[in-house]
Structures are given as structure tokens and as C-alpha cells.
Amino acid sequence: xxxxxxxxxxxxxxxxxxxxxxxxxxxxxxxxxxxxxxxxxxxxxxxxxxxxxxxxxxxxxxxxxxxxxxxxxxxxxxxxxxxxxxxxxxxxxxxxxxxxxxxxxxxxxxxxxxxxxxxxxxxxxxxxxxxxxxxxxxxxxxxxxxxxxxxxxxxxxxxxxxxxxxxxxxxxxxxxxxxxxxxxxxxxxxxxxxxxxxxxxxxxxxxxxxxxxxxxxxxxxxxxxxxxxxxxxxxxxxxxxxxxxxxxxxxxxxxxxxxxxxxxxxxxxxxxxxxxxxxxxxxxxxxxxxxxxxxxxxxxxxxxxxxxxxxxxxxxxxxxxxxxxxxxxxxxxxxxxxxxxxxxxxxxxxxxxxxxxxxxxxxxxxxxxxxxxxxxxxxxxxxxxxxxxxxxxxxxxxxxxxxxxxxxxxxxxxxxxxxxxxxxxxxxxxxxxx
Amino acid sequence: xxxxxxxxxxxxxxxxxxxxxxxxxxxxxxxxxxxxxxxxxxxxxxxxxxxxxxxxxxxxxxxxxxxxxxxxxxxxxxxxxxxxxxxxxxxxxxxxxxxxxxxxxxxxxxxxxxxxxxxxxxxxxxxxxxxxxxxxxxxxxxxxxxxxxxxxxxxxxxxxxxxxxxxxxxxxxxxxxxxxxxxxxxxxxxxxxxxxxxxxxxxxxxxxxxxxxxxxxxxxxxxxxxxxxxxxxxxxxxxxxxxxxxxxxxxxxxxxxxxxxxxxxxxxxxxxxxxxxxxxxxxxxxxxxxxxxxxxxxxxxxxxxxxxxxxxxxxxxxxxxxxxxxxxxxxxxxxxxxxxxxxxxxxxxxxxxxxxxxxxxxxxxxxxxxxxxxxxxxxxxxxxxxxxxxxxxxxxxxxxxxxxxxxxxxxxxxxxxxxxxxxxxxxxxxxxxxxxxx
Numbered sequence: 001x002x003x004x005x006x007x008x009x010x011x012x013x014x015x016x017x018x019x020x021x022x023x024x025x026x027x028x029x030x031x032x033x034x035x036x037x038x039x040x041x042x043x044x045x046x047x048x049x050x051x052x053x054x055x056x057x058x059x060x061x062x063x064x065x066x067x068x069x070x071x072x073x074x075x076x077x078x079x080x081x082x083x084x085x086x087x088x089x090x091x092x093x094x095x096x097x098x099x100x101x102x103x104x105x106x107x108x109x110x111x112x113x114x115x116x117x118x119x120x121x122x123x124x125x126x127x128x129x130x131x132x133x134x135x136x137x138x139x140x141x142x143x144x145x146x147x148x149x150x151x152x153x154x155x156x157x158x159x160x161x162x163x164x165x166x167x168x169x170x171x172x173x174x175x176x177x178x179x180x181x182x183x184x185x186x187x188x189x190x191x192x193x194x195x196x197x198x199x200x201x202x203x204x205x206x207x208x209x210x211x212x213x214x215x216x217x218x219x220x221x222x223x224x225x226x227x228x229x230x231x232x233x234x235x236x237x238x239x240x241x242x243x244x245x246x247x248x249x250x251x252x253x254x255x256x257x258x259x260x261x262x263x264x265x266x267x268x269x270x271x272x273x274x275x276x277x278x279x280x281x282x283x284x285x286x287x288x289x290x291x292x293x294x295x296x297x298x299x300x301x302x303x304x305x306x307x308x309x310x311x312x313x314x315x316x317x318x319x320x321x322x323x324x325x326x327x328x329x330x331x332x333x334x335x336x337x338x339x340x341x342x343x344x345x346x347x348x349x350x351x352x353x354x355x356x357x358x359x360x361x362x363x364x365x366x367x368x369x370x371x372x373x374x375x376x377x378x379x380x381x382x383x384x385x386x387x388x389x390x391x392x393x394x395x396x397x398x399x400x401x402x403x404x405x406x407x408x409x410x411x412x413x414x415x416x417x418x419x420x421x422x423x424x425x426x427x428x429x430x431x432x433x434x
Numbered sequence: 435x436x437x438x439x440x441x442x443x444x445x446x447x448x449x450x451x452x453x454x455x456x457x458x459x460x461x462x463x464x465x466x467x468x469x470x471x472x473x474x475x476x477x478x479x480x481x482x483x484x485x486x487x488x489x490x491x492x493x494x495x496x497x498x499x500x501x502x503x504x505x506x507x508x509x510x511x512x513x514x515x516x517x518x519x520x521x522x523x524x525x526x527x528x529x530x531x532x533x534x535x536x537x538x539x540x541x542x543x544x545x546x547x548x549x550x551x552x553x554x555x556x557x558x559x560x561x562x563x564x565x566x567x568x569x570x571x572x573x574x575x576x577x578x579x580x581x582x583x584x585x586x587x588x589x590x591x592x593x594x595x596x597x598x599x600x601x602x603x604x605x606x607x608x609x610x611x612x613x614x615x616x617x618x619x620x621x622x623x624x625x626x627x628x629x630x631x632x633x634x635x636x637x638x639x640x641x642x643x644x645x646x647x648x649x650x651x652x653x654x655x656x657x658x659x660x661x662x663x664x665x666x667x668x669x670x671x672x673x674x675x676x677x678x679x680x681x682x683x684x685x686x687x688x689x690x691x692x693x694x695x696x697x698x699x700x701x702x703x704x705x706x707x708x709x710x711x712x713x714x715x716x717x718x719x720x721x722x723x724x725x726x727x728x729x730x731x732x733x734x735x736x737x738x739x740x741x742x743x744x745x746x747x748x749x750x751x752x753x754x755x756x757x758x759x760x761x762x763x764x765x766x767x768x769x770x771x772x773x774x775x776x777x778x779x780x781x782x783x784x785x786x787x788x789x790x791x792x793x794x795x796x797x798x799x800x801x802x803x804x805x806x807x808x809x810x811x812x813x814x815x816x817x818x819x820x821x822x823x824x825x826x827x828x829x830x831x832x833x834x835x836x837x838x839x840x841x842x843x844x845x846x847x848x849x850x851x852x853x854x855x856x857x858x859x860x861x862x863x864x865x866x867x868x869x870x871x872x
Binding site: 230233234237238240241244247248251252254255257258259261262265266268269272273274275276279280282283286290380384387395398399401402405406408409412 | 646649650653654656657660661663664666667668670671674675677678681682684685688691692695699834835838839842843845846847849850853854856857
């Protein structure tokens with residue numbers, strides 16, 4: 001009855017902890033030259049680079065960061081299956097309560113499906129290419145994350161969609177987006193989805209810009225290079241933490257399955273004993289209660305820590321996309337600038353174009369800069385609260401188990417009538433009991 | 435040899451000049467003295483283990499481990515005095531086995547304490563199954579000491595001279611043991627124990643006890659199997675937490691505000707992950723305690739089997755006597771109820787002469803009388819066996835209940851201390867995480 005190797009990765013990604021390789025480095029080596037805190041963090045650099053005159057966006061950002069009073073409350077609930085001729089899908093109820101002036105009413109209730117959320121998000125990204133828009137839950141689920149596809153999956157998704165809308169509503173700029181309002185209020189979303197002639201042409205532009213950026217970017221300002229580096233590093237770390245967490249849950253579940261074998265065995269033993277029956281049953285019940293506590297601990301981790309980590313894993317894709325878009329905007333400007341230098345004709349109109357693009361770069365950079373520090377704060381706060389909650393639950397778990405075993409001890413010590421007087425000889429010095 | 439004074443009880447054992455038959459008689463005499471166990475007079479420890487190489491019986495090199503047995507007079511040391519230096523000798527596992535086999539044969543009605551396992555069983559993946567592994571050797575050392583203490587505190591076994599010599603006489607002991615001739619008994623007993631035989635009137639108490647020993651064996655085996663699996667899994671859980679430690683440390687390097695909090699969270703994860711080794715080592719003690727009673731269950735079963743054998747032999751003798759009596763009767767009355775070759779041949783070849791009949795009758799008379807004597811002896815033997823066995827079984831039951839209850843209590847204490855330790859870590863970890871706030 002000997003060793004089992006740990007099962008290999010369960011979701012198609014890299015984490016593979018063999019028994020001998022449990023010290024395996026599973027993240028890319030992203031060590032910085034020195035591990036001491038950097039003198040110039042992105043946020044401190046933001047402070048250095050902030051221009052004198054404050055843009056409209058920045059003003060709003062500062063206002064919103066101070067203000068904690070919410071004037072809009074959104075819930076996503078009541079997932080229901082809808083069946084049509086072509087497909088079956090889930091509809092979620094989105095309920096909004098608000099005191100904002102822009103809204104005609106103070107309460108709204110609409111039905112939305114996942115596709116609608118996707119539409120909203122893409123519109124927000126389109127309109128604000130260098131703002132960090134919170135990610136949506138994935139369309140498909142990697143195997144192993146949720147056991148029963150239907151109920152747990154839908155519930156997990158519902159919670160994530162709820163969080164998504166709330167994150168948008170907390171964003172100083174995005175929450176005032178017209179698309180957002182439409183999403184929350186329009187009974188019929190389809191007509192709105194088809195609007196916007198700029199949609200396709202914007203897509204075309206982006207494609208060209210991507211092509212440009214592959215060759216074009218002259219010099220990225222250092223603050224954004226640092227940001228890029230951080231995003232790379234953070235993305236590795238958060239990905240790893242997410243994986244480790246899921247692995248822990250898996251291992252704990254397997255541990256719990258084995259632990260549950262104890263209780264019936266002790267109980268069975270108790271049946272063939274007389275004096276020993278009582279302590280044996282005591283131990284059986286203790287193990288059972290500890291198992292229940294462990295169950296709850298695992299459940300809590302799955303409900304609190306896993307979604308929080310997973311969200312930030314998805315965030316890293318968003319961050320990378322935002323950085324790419326910023327680069328593209330800069331590349332486009334630089335390309336046109338080069339064209340301006342070489343061409344003789346159309347100097348004036350080209351100059352206008354170049355100026356426009358230059359402004360665009362400025363705006364994009366400022367937007368990102370501001371949103372970056374906002375995002376970092378949010379990330380720290382979210383993850384901190386998730387970790388704290390997990391840690392507290394862990395402490396709780398150990399306290400419960402402690403109490404369980406202590407009560408067993410009490411039951412044994414207090415037991416009267418221990419027959420020690422019938423013996424002539426002292427107990428052998430049992431080396432193990434000592 | 436340690437001198438324990440001129441205590442009357444002990445004088446007998448110390449006298450090595452007596453012949454073997456005399457010593458056997460003395461053994462029978464001293465068995466009556468309940469309560470005068472060796473442990474009162476002698477401190478016994480198995481203190482060390484060492485590797486040796488040597489040639490074995492087939493003249494091949496082998497490596498084996500020897501264990502150092504220290505014995506010391508249990509007299510209280512006068513104030514300010516130094517404790518007496520112990521007498522020591524080295525023994526290897528096979529010698530312990532020889533001792534135990536001797537005891538099994540010599541005291542068939544006693545539940546002989548078991549030795550620690552020969553090979554590591556119920557291992558979980560990190561534990562080595564290698565007999566030369568230092569952890570295994572260490573646990574075996576403890577187990578061997580425990581065995582000696584069990585024997586030395588047994589009211590009957592502790593007075594055995596061979597046992598005493600085992601503790602005191604390194605070189606000659608093997609010869610002395612073999613001279614007792616117990617090996618012959620081993621062969622015949624072993625054959626009987628493995629043979630299938632049916633007892634006509636089984637003793638209900640022994641049947642129940644055998645059933646109990648089977649239950650105990652099965653349930654403790656199951657418990658040990660589960661434990662091995664649980665240990666495996668728990669090890670996995672803790673080790674994966676070690677990965678947290680690694681990631682948090684790396685992550686702390688890229689964060690400014692969160693850096694310190696992540697760093698200390700990482701450290702706590704590492705400490706947590708490392709703590710599993712101690713936890714599982716402590717649990718190993720509990721497993722060893724269970725194992726001892728797993729093997730005790732076998733010893734109990736063996737006593738039951740020996741009783742069955744005696745019972746069976748008794749029944750055979752009784753049956754034999756009945757058949758002889760019937761033959762006698764037939765011969766006297768002339769009726770043939772039982773088949774005998776003589777009867778058959780006399781039918782075929784004619785009646786035998788009066789002389790022949792009378793001589794046969796006389797022979798049967800003699801045989802019957804001898805049979806009756808044998809029956810009486812066997813009966814007494816059986817009753818004596820039953821009496822002494824049940825005495826020891828009663829003693830064993832009390833010991834078992836005591837020991838296992840203590841084991842369960844110390845298991846609970848272990849769980850509590852583990853919770854406290856981990857919770858302590860977790861408390862600090864939670865604090866560290868609050869440092870994540872700016």
C-alpha cells in the first residue's frame with residue numbers, strides 16, 4: 001500500500017506537481033534585479049507625470065474616488081431557461097434602483113442573456129479603449145473548475161455577472177456611459193445593438209492599427225513600459241495563485257473523502273468492545289464533526305477566494321489588451337507623423353490629422369494613467385478582503401476542531417470509577433504513552 | 435550480572451549452576467508467585483541501534499541491525515550518588531523472534547506480547563518501507579523495548595529464566611535456548627495449529643474470544659489502512675500550501691504597497707507546509723500503538739487455537755477409551771458391535787482358543803486402564819490450561835482497555851495541539867494579511 005503520484009494538471013494548463021517536484025517553479029522567472037521595493041512604482045510615476053491642467057476625466061476620477069455614496073444599485077438574479085426554436089439559453093433578471101437624474105425612473109427590471117453582457121462590454125471598450133473594463137466570466141469553463149455543469153456553473157456565472165455590473169457602476173466614467181444606461185433600462189436591447197455605423201469602420205481601423213503596431217512603435221514612454229512589465233509579472237503571479245488555490249481545494253476534497261472512512265471504522269470497532277466502546281464512539285463522533293467543519297472550509301474557499309482570484313486572472317487579459325490598444329493609438333500617430341514629414345502635398349490637412357492623433361494619444365495616456373491607479377487600489381482591496389476572509393474562516397475551522405476534541409477529552413477525564421486498585425504491580429513504563 | 439541482593443525470590447533465578455530439569459521445576463514453582471515481576475527489580479532499556487555486517491548461515495555477507503539492551507538494578511540510588519553503570523549486550527531482531535517463539539511454546543496459555551512488525555506495513559508514500567531506513571529502525575527500537583517491558587511486567591513470563599538470560603547473557607544464550615528442546619514442540623505444535631480439525635464440544639467462551647480476536651484484527655487493519663491514505667492526502671494538502679509560499683514571495687517582489695503583507699503571508703505558508711512532517715511523525719506513534727494490539731489479536735487467537743488443540747486431543751483420547759471399552763465388552767460377551775480385525779479373522783478362520791481370548795482381554799484391560807489414566811491427565815491438563823488462560827485473558831482485557839483508552843486520549847491531545855499550532859500560525863497569517871491595507 002504505497003505511494004501515489006499526484007495527478008497531473010487538470011485543466012490543460014501548466015501546473016503539474018509531482019511528489020518529487022513539489023518545489024517545481026511553475027511560474028516564469030520574472031525576478032527583478034533587486035527584490036527591494038522599487039523607488040518608482042507606476043502609481044508614484046503617475047504622480048510625477050500628471051499634467052498641470054486637469055482633464056475632464058481626471059476631475060471625475062478624483063471626485064469619484066472620494067465619494068463613497070452609491071446612487072445606483074444593481075442586482076443580477078433569477079436565472080431562467082428560455083427555449084426558442086433555434087436554441088436554449090439562460091436569461092438573467094437585471095434589477096436597477098437609482099436616484100440618478102439621467103434615469104427617467106428610479107427602478108428598472110430587464111431580462112438579459114450572456115450575449116447581451118458581451119455586447120455591453122465590447123461597446124464600453126470601444127468607446128473607452130484605454131480604460132480598464134472589468135472582465136466578464138468566461139464563455140466556456142475549463143474542465144475541473146465546476147463539477148456539475150448546470151447548477152453550479154449557472155450560479156457562478158450569475159455571481160460574476162452581478163459583480164461585473166456593479167464594478168461598471170462603481171467606475172467614475174464607465175458608469176455614465178450611454179450604453180450602460182441602455183443595457184440597464186431598455187426592454188428590447190436588440191434594436192440598440194444594431195445601431196452605431198461607426199462600429200464596423202472602427203473595427204477596420206483597429207485591425208490596421210494592430211498591423212501598424214507590430215512594426216511601428218518607436219518609443220513607449222517609460223511609465224507604460226514599466227506598466228507593461230508589471231502586467232506581465234502580475235499576470236504570472238495571479239495565474240499561479242489561482243492554480244495553487246484550485247489545487248488546494250482539490251487536495252482537501254480528496255483528504256476529506258479519506259477522512260470520512262475513519263468514523264464508521266471506529267464505530268464498527270466500538271460494537272465489539274465493552275469498556276472501550278464509549279471512547280471509541282467518542283472519537284468516531286469527533287472525526288465526523290471535524291469532517292463537517294472541513295467541508296465548510298472548503299466550501300467557503302470555493303465561494304469566496306476562487307471567484308476573486310479568477311476574476312483577476314481574467315483582468316490580466318483586459319490589462320494586456322488595454323496596453324495594446326494604447327500602443328496602437330500611439331503607433332497610428334507616429335505613422336501619420338512620419339508620413340507628414342515625407343509628403344509635400346496636403347501638408348495642412350495632414351497636419352490637422354496628426355494633431356488630432358496627437359491629442360488622441362494624450363487622452364488615451366491620461367485615461368489609462370488614472371484608471372491604472374484606480375484599478376490597482378481595487379485589486380489590492382478585493383484580494384485583501386478575499387484572503388482575509390479565507391484566513392478568518394481557517395482560524396474558525398481550527399477553533400471548531402479544537403473545541404470538538406477538547407470536549408472529548410473532558411468526557412474521558414471526568415469519567416468516574418476508573419479501576420486502578422486491583423493491581424499489584426505498577427504499569428510498565430510504556431514508552432509510547434509517556 | 436547485576437546483583438540485586440539476597441532477595442529470596444530472586445535467588446532462584448540467579449543460580450546458574452543448577453541443571454536444566456531443576457531449573458524447569460523452579461520455573462514451575464516461581465510461576466505461582468504472582469506480582470513479583472522482574473520489572474520491580476530491574477530497569478530495562480533498548481537504547482541504541484547499530485548496523486553490522488557479517489556472514490550468515492549460508493556463508494554470505496549480510497547487513498543487519500543490532501540493538502543495545504541495557505539493564506540496571508532498580509535499587510534507589512543513594513543521595514548524591516551516581517546511578518550504577520548498566521550492563522549491556524547487543525541483540526538482533528532474529529534473536530528477539532527466537533525468544534518469543536520459545537515463550538509461545540513454553541507458555542501456550544499465555545497471550546505472549548507481540549514484537550514490532552518485521553517489515554513496514556501500512557506505509558503512506560513518504561514513509562520508507564526499507565528495513566534499514568533510520569526512521570524504521572528507530573521505531574523498531576522503541577517497539578523492542580516495549581516488548582521487553584511487557585514481558586518483564588507479566589506475572590508469569592517475567593519469571594522465566596530464558597528471558598532473564600536473554601537480558602544478561604549475550605553469547606551463550608542461543609545454545610541455552612536450543613537446549614531446552616522447545617523446538618521439537620514447535621514443530622509438532624505448528625503442524626497441529628495449521629491442521630484442520632473439528633472439536634465436538636467447543637468451549638463457548640473460547641469461541642467467542644476467537645471471534646473477538648478476528649474482529650479486532652480486521653477493524654484495526656482497516657483503521658491503519660485508512661490512516662495511511664489519510665496521511666498521504668494530508669501530506670499533499672500541506673505541501674501544496676508550500677507552493678503558496680513560493681508564489682506569495684515572488685509576488686511580493688513586484689508589489690509596493692502589498693509587498694510586506696504578501697511576504698509574511700508567504701513565510702507563514704512555508705512554515706505551515708513544513709509542519710506536516712512533525713504532525714505525521716506524532717501520528718506514527720498512535721499507529722504503532724494500534725499495531726501492537728493488531729499483533730496482540732493474533733496472539734489471542736493463537737491461545738484459542740492451542741486450546742482447541744488440547745480440547746481435540748482430549749476428545750480423541752476419550753473416544754479412544756470408549757472404543758477400547760466397547761471392544762472389551764464385546765470380547766467378554768461375545769457380541770460383535772465394533773469391527774475389529776481380530777473379530778473378522780476369527781469369524782473367517784474360526785474361533786480363537788480360550789487362552790487367546792483371555793490374553794486379549796487382559797491386554798485390553800491394561801490398555802483401558804492406561805487410557806483412563808491418560809484421560810484423567812489430559813482432563814487435568816485441559817482444565818489447568820483453561821484456568822490459567824482465562825486468568826491471563828482477564829489480565830489482558832484490562833491491559834488492553836487501559837492502553838487503548840490512553841492511546842485514544844493522546845490522539846485527541848495530539849489533534850488539539852495540532853489545531854492550536856496551526857491556528858496560531860493562521861492567526862499571525864491573518865494579521866499579516868491585514869498588513870495588505872495601506
